[in-house]
Amino acid sequence: MTLQRIEHRAMHGGWQDVHEHASSSLGCTMRFAVYLPPQAATQKLPVLYWLSGLTCTEQNFITKAGAQRYAAEHGVILVAPDTSPRGDDVADADGYDLGKGAGFYVNATQAPWAAHYRMYDYLVDELPALIEANFPVTDARGISGHSMGGHGALTIALKNPGRYRSVSAFSPIVAPSQVPWGEKAFGAYLGDDREAWKQYDAVELIRNASERLPLLVDQGDADEFLQTQLKPTLLQAAADAAGHPLTLRLQPGYDHSYYFIASFIGEHIAHHAKALTT
Numbered sequence: 150m151t152l153q154r155i156e157h158r159a160m161h162g163g164w165q166d167v168h169e170h171a172s173s174s175l176g177c178t179m180r181f182a183v184y185l186p187p188q189a190a191t192q193k194l195p196v197l198y199w200l201s202g203l204t205c206t207e208q209n210f211i212t213k214a215g216a217q218r219y220a221a222e223h224g225v226i227l228v229a230p231d232t233s234p235r236g237d238d239v240a241d242a243d244g245y246d247l248g249k250g251a252g253f254y255v256n257a258t259q260a261p262w263a264a265h266y267r268m269y270d271y272l273v274d275e276l277p278a279l280i281e282a283n284f285p286v287t288d289a290r291g292i293s294g295h296s297m298g299g300h301g302a303l304t305i306a307l308k309n310p311g312r313y314r315s316v317s318a319f320s321p322i323v324a325p326s327q328v329p330w331g332e333k334a335f336g337a338y339l340g341d342d343r344e345a346w347k348q349y350d351a352v353e354l355i356r357n358a359s360e361r362l363p364l365l366v367d368q369g370d371a372d373e374f375l376q377t378q379l380k381p382t383l384l385q386a387a388a389d390a391a392g393h394p395l396t397l398r399l400q401p402g403y404d405h406s407y408y409f410i411a412s413f414i415g416e417h418i419a420h421h422a423k424a425l426t427t
Contacts, residue, residue, distance in 0.1 A: 152283055155180070161221040162187035165211055170279065174271040176264065177236040181276065182207040183284060184217050184227040195289035195314075195425035196280060197418065198272070199229045200298030200305075202320075203330070204250045207231050210295075213407035219415045223422035226286055230276055232297070234265040246330050247337055253325070254301030255349045257338035266338060269349075273305060273312075291315035291421040295410055296374075300325055303351040303364065303384075310360035315424035317365035317417045319410050320372055323384035324352040330378050352387045363394040365420050367413050369403030 156167035163186040172179040188194055197220070199210050210216065210229045220227050233239075233252030240261040242248035257266035280286055290313050294302035299321025306316035325331020326346045335346045347353040368381045375381075381397055388395035403409040 152279070156182075160184070160217050163189065163217070163221055165217060167207060172234070172271060172275060174267050174275045175234040177234045177239055179235065179271070180207050180231055182211045182227075182229040183280070184211065184220055185284070186217075186221040186224055186226065188224040189226060189285050193285045193287045194224050194226050195291065195422070196226045196228055196284075196286040197291040197293060197421050197425070198276075198302075199227060200254060200272070200292070200294030200301040201229065201232050202294070202296030202298050203232070204245050205232050205298075206250070209407070213411065214414050215411045216414045216418060219418040223418055223426075225418060225422050225425065226284065228276070228280055230272065233268065236265075239265045242337070247334055251297065251334060253297060253331075253334045253338065253349070254305065255335070255338055258345070259338060259340050262338050268301075269305070272301070273309060289314055289425040291317075291425055293317045293319075293417055293421065294321070295319040296379075296405065297322055297330070299366070300331075300349075300351065304349050304354060306362055307351060307354040307358050308348070310358070310362070313362065315421045316362055317367075317420060319367050319413070319417075320369065320374070320379055320405055321351070321366060321381075321384075322379060323381055324350060326350045326353065327383065328378045328380060352383050355384070355387045355393050356391050358391065358393060361392075361394055363396065364388070365417065366395065366397045367409075367417070368397065368399055369405065369409050370399050370401050371403055372405045372409075374405055
């Protein structure tokens with residue numbers, strides 16, 4: 150699979166790049182960002198996948214989070230894909246919470262979305278294969294994300310035991326089947342059968358998870374979406390009932406923004422680095 154590098158910038162002794170490629174899963178051209186810390190010049194390193202939230206592209210995380218400094222410190226490669234398929238032929242909708250920029254990391258089954266919206270397959274199979282074929286990575290993988298991307302990180306890790314050594318999330322949509330963002334997206338992408346929604350719902354998945362991969366979740370208590378869209382207490386209740394290890398930290402004064410992510414991303418990368426290098 151041919152990659153075209155379209156951005157290449159020195160940062161913290163390494164390189165912040167953006168690549169473009171034709172995606173077979175999504176049937177369109179996709180972009181992803183990859184940060185190669187200085188250690189990558191001489192050795193293979195573990196990789197941390199970052200999934201962004203609604204309206205984002207690959208750019209938000211790499212320009213706002215300040216994660217590269219910590220990735221260079223710990224020797225971790227960062228990969229940040231786009232949040233949905235892109236292109237003139239890709240279905241879209243009015244509003245920010247459905248369509249382009251709002252792929253929700255699922256495989257859509259309903260028209261017109263099913264033609265391109267297969268972000269789950271892209272992230273679980275196609276993108277890692279691409280990364281492992283073209284960059285100096287080991288088989289140690291972690292996954293993290295924010296909001297819609299936090300939902301994606303949790304569900305992908307829970308659905309794929311043994312694939313990831315670490316998982317974390319900022320302000321995740323933990324129970325999309327029970328909140329307006331998820332109900333709108335899942336109804337469109339997956340149809341009216343709510344049983345089909347459970348395969349992409351962290352609260353549902355944790356109940357029968359076959360692997361007890363510890364979850365680290367940070368949530369701001371001043372988040373404007375806390376009570377209506379995020380509801381982390383539902384994840385805590387499900388984890389307690391299932392005996393699943395969860396560290397849920399309610400951070401006082403923080404909102405839903407990248408100011409919040411930038412404040413704690415160093416702790417998250419340290420958390421992943423510990424799991425990925427032991």
